[in-house]
Amino acid sequence: MKKQRAVTFNHNPLLKRELPAWRARLVMLGLMGCSLALAGRALYLQGVNNDFLQAKGESRYARTLEVPATRGRITDRQGDILAVSTPVRSVWAIPSDAQLEPAQARELARLLEMDVKELNARLATGRDFAYLKRQVPPEVAQQVADLRLPGIHQQQEYRRYYPGGEVMAHILGFTDVEDKGQEGIELAFDKRLAGRPGARRVIKDRRGQIVEDVEAIRPPRDGEDVALSIDGKIQYLAWSALRDAMHQHKAQAGAVVVLDARSGEILALANAPTFNPNNRTNLSGAQLRNRVFTDAFEPGSVMKPFIAALAMDRGKVKFDTQIDTGNGRMTIGTATISDTKRHGMMTVAQIVQKSSNIGTVKMAQQFSPDEMWHLFDQLGFGTPLNLGFPGETSGRLRPVKSWRPIEQATMSYGHGISTSLIQMARAYMVFARDGELVPLSLTRVEGAPSSGRRIFSAHTAQQMRSILAMAAGPGGTAPRAQVPGYTVAGKTGTAHKLEGGHYARKYVSSFVGFAPATNPRIVVAVMIDEPSAGQYFGGTVAAPVFARITEGTLRSLGVAPDVPLTPLQLARRSADEAAGSAVGRENM
Amino acid sequence: MIRADAVLVALVVASALGVVAAQHQARRLYAEYEREQARAQALEVEWGQLQLEQSTWATHGRVEKLARERLGMRLPPAGQVLVVEPQS
Numbered sequence: 001m002k003k004q005r006a007v008t009f010n011h012n013p014l015l016k017r018e019l020p021a022w023r024a025r026l027v028m029l030g031l032m033g034c035s036l037a038l039a040g041r042a043l044y045l046q047g048v049n050n051d052f053l054q055a056k057g058e059s060r061y062a063r064t065l066e067v068p069a070t071r072g073r074i075t076d077r078q079g080d081i082l083a084v085s086t087p088v089r090s091v092w093a094i095p096s097d098a099q100l101e102p103a104q105a106r107e108l109a110r111l112l113e114m115d116v117k118e119l120n121a122r123l124a125t126g127r128d129f130a131y132l133k134r135q136v137p138p139e140v141a142q143q144v145a146d147l148r149l150p151g152i153h154q155q156q157e158y159r160r161y162y163p164g165g166e167v168m169a170h171i172l173g174f175t176d177v178e179d180k181g182q183e184g185i186e187l188a189f190d191k192r193l194a195g196r197p198g199a200r201r202v203i204k205d206r207r208g209q210i211v212e213d214v215e216a217i218r219p220p221r222d223g224e225d226v227a228l229s230i231d232g233k234i235q236y237l238a239w240s241a242l243r244d245a246m247h248q249h250k251a252q253a254g255a256v257v258v259l260d261a262r263s264g265e266i267l268a269l270a271n272a273p274t275f276n277p278n279n280r281t282n283l284s285g286a287q288l289r290n291r292v293f294t295d296a297f298e299p300g301s302v303m304k305p306f307i308a309a310l311a312m313d314r315g316k317v318k319f320d321t322q323i324d325t326g327n328g329r330m331t332i333g334t335a336t337i338s339d340t341k342r343h344g345m346m347t348v349a350q351i352v353q354k355s356s357n358i359g360t361v362k363m364a365q366q367f368s369p370d371e372m373w374h375l376f377d378q379l380g381f382g383t384p385l386n387l388g389f390p391g392e393t394s395g396r397l398r399p400v401k402s403w404r405p406i407e408q409a410t411m412s413y414g415h416g417i418s419t420s421l422i423q424m425a426r427a428y429m430v431f432a433r434d435g436e437l438v439p440l441s442l443t444r445v446e447g448a449p450s451s452g453r454r455i456f457s458a459h460t461a462q463q464m465r466s467i468l469a470m471a472a473g474p475g476g477t478a479p480r481a482q483v484p485g486y487t488v489a490g491k492t493g494t495a496h497k498l499e500g501g502h503y504a505r506k507y508v509s510s511f512v513g514f515a516p517a518t519n520p521r522i523v524v525a526v527m528i529d530e531p532s533a534g535q536y537f538g539g540t541v542a543a544p545v546f547a548r549i550t551e552g553t554l555r556s557l558g559v560a561p562d563v564p565l566t567p568l569q570l571a572r573r574s575a576d577e578a579a580g581s582a583v584g585r586e587n588m
Numbered sequence: 589m590i591r592a593d594a595v596l597v598a599l600v601v602a603s604a605l606g607v608v609a610a611q612h613q614a615r616r617l618y619a620e621y622e623r624e625q626a627r628a629q630a631l632e633v634e635w636g637q638l639q640l641e642q643s644t645w646a647t648h649g650r651v652e653k654l655a656r657e658r659l660g661m662r663l664p665p666a667g668q669v670l671v672v673e674p675q676s
Contacts, residue, residue, distance in 0.1 A: 081643040163643035236648035
């Protein structure tokens with residue numbers, strides 16, 4: 001022990017030996033080299049290769065999420081929902097990951113209401129991605145998610161619902177499985193209705209919870225809601241009146257449009273046959289067709305009032321000018337025009353009231369083709385309305401240079417020219433609005449109606465209104481257009497259909513009119529295509545539809561009756577009592 | 589000198605703990621905010637569904653059918669309608 005204590009560490013003889021200096025330097029150099037290498041590596045990682053590493057790191061915790069945006073709602077003018085999107089889910093699979101036990105497959109097929117064989121067939125495809133079922137209700141999707149099957153995934157999407165069903169089908173149109181507009185308003189207003197999904201970056205923790213919002217790459221923008229000019233109540237009325245008439249007259253098709261004469265808004269627009277937008281399997285082209293906009297037809301006698309109004313407006317005739325319609329037959333060139341019976345001498349008012357072809361032609365012959373073409377053009381015939389509706393027809397108005405005298409004659413009573421129902425309804429606004437034509441609108445018009453284009457003088461329009469009121473009254477062609485409590489005015493049309501260049505024994509019955517005749521509030525146009533239950537005159541087929549729609553619409557709009565309701569005696573006495581009690585209530 | 593250092597170290601530690609606490613609170617609040625937003629969206633969806641349900645119940649066709657069949661209502665004939673106009 002003592003010996004050991006004598007030689008302590010710092011007296012170690014080894015320390016007395018000098019080491020060669022190069023050894024220390026070598027170690028020093030080695031260490032320097034190592035730290036340099038480290039510094040270099042650090043510099044490389046921190047500086048040069050920084051972006052790549054940052055991105056790699058971020059991808060472990062940061063996620064870019066899509067923020068869904070909903071498609072706008074469509075409402076009617078009262079704000080009632082006509083179309084709304086609600087979230088649904090679609091179930092998809094990565095077939096190579098989805099190794100399902102037979103029992104699992106059966107359970108999944110049961111939930112998705114699919115055949116097991118079909119399910120397995122979809123899973124057996126060699127592709128990386130396969131939809132199993134789209135548009136699954138959220139409750140079912142949750143049950144599927146609870147099964148926790150491998151390789152089965154879900155994705156959120158939207159489905160559009162139309163509570164109005166077939167009543168509104170043609171106006172609204174529909175969207176496809178991607179929630180994009182395909183028809184009707186859905187297509188016409190797709191830009192406004194469609195939402196734009198947003199995106200944002202977030203930081204997620206281990207449990208998948210979002211802990212921090214890094215940045216909003218793009219804020220989502222929900223689609224705008226669109227309030228239509230359509231009135232749900234009037235629409236239902238128009239649709240049910242049309243449906244009943246179709247049934248009663250065994251017609252091929254039919255269409256109705258109701259316009260607000262003050263604002264130019266489209267209050268109702270119905271077509272038959274129709275379809276259910278919520279279930280669109282087995283749809284035929286005939287069902288999808290929005291005849292009000294897309295079908296041009298030869299209007300027939302509905303055209304006559306415009307010629308008479310032009311003649312009165314230019315001072316060629318007065319409403320009581322006598323015109324000789326002869327024996328009911330008239331020859332122009334090689335063709336013969338005839339009336340249903342001989343009328344002899346008639347006033348202009350009577351010509352419209354009794355719907356005389358010859359009388360109308362005689363008025364039309366006082367104008368050059370140019371003047372008549374100009375009238376038709378101003379009324380909007382031959383030009384699409386450009387409301388944005390898909391497939392809008394312009395109708396057919398031939399260029400004036402190709403008109404022969406017989407064609408000018410037939411056009412005056414609505415043959416050889418074709419228009420859509422909505423064009424015709426709009427043209428009747430000139431009578432309803434003191435000679436002005438205003439643009440139509442599918443959306444609600446706020447404030448004062450836009451100014452129109454004057455076509456006839458107010459005086460002519462007023463005279464024409466009383467003539468058309470006679471046409472829709474006793475002694476006219478459409479006494480069945482009468483509505484209790486209101487004066488109505490309008491004109492019938494019964495046109496042969498053109499088939500392969502010849503007029504067939506098939507008819508288009510129409511009625512276009514407005515009410516109340518003294519101070520028009522609405523314009524209603526009705527068209528029934530190929531009524532085949534015996535009757536085909538506009539006055540017996542289309543006019544009753546007009547009457548039913550007009551009565552309900554005026555009542556629904558709260559328009560005061562302009563003629564006393566019958567029977568007079570009963571109403572008069574109770575009216576006084578009721579007025580008394582109403583006053584009493586006001587005083588309270 | 590040493591005392592000043594000790595004070596500084598204590599301050600740094602306190603501040604670091606403060607950062608941790610603040611971060612934790614921020615995350616907790618953010619998670620809550622997320623939850624509320626999800627709830628708001630779910631409510632929005634539910635509102636849409638309720639509106640849909642309401643308009644389905646209130647379809648004019650259904651109302652008319654119920655009025656006619658269950659309540660025995662009908663449109664009054666013209667003679668029975670009375671219009672009362674406000675006196676101006």
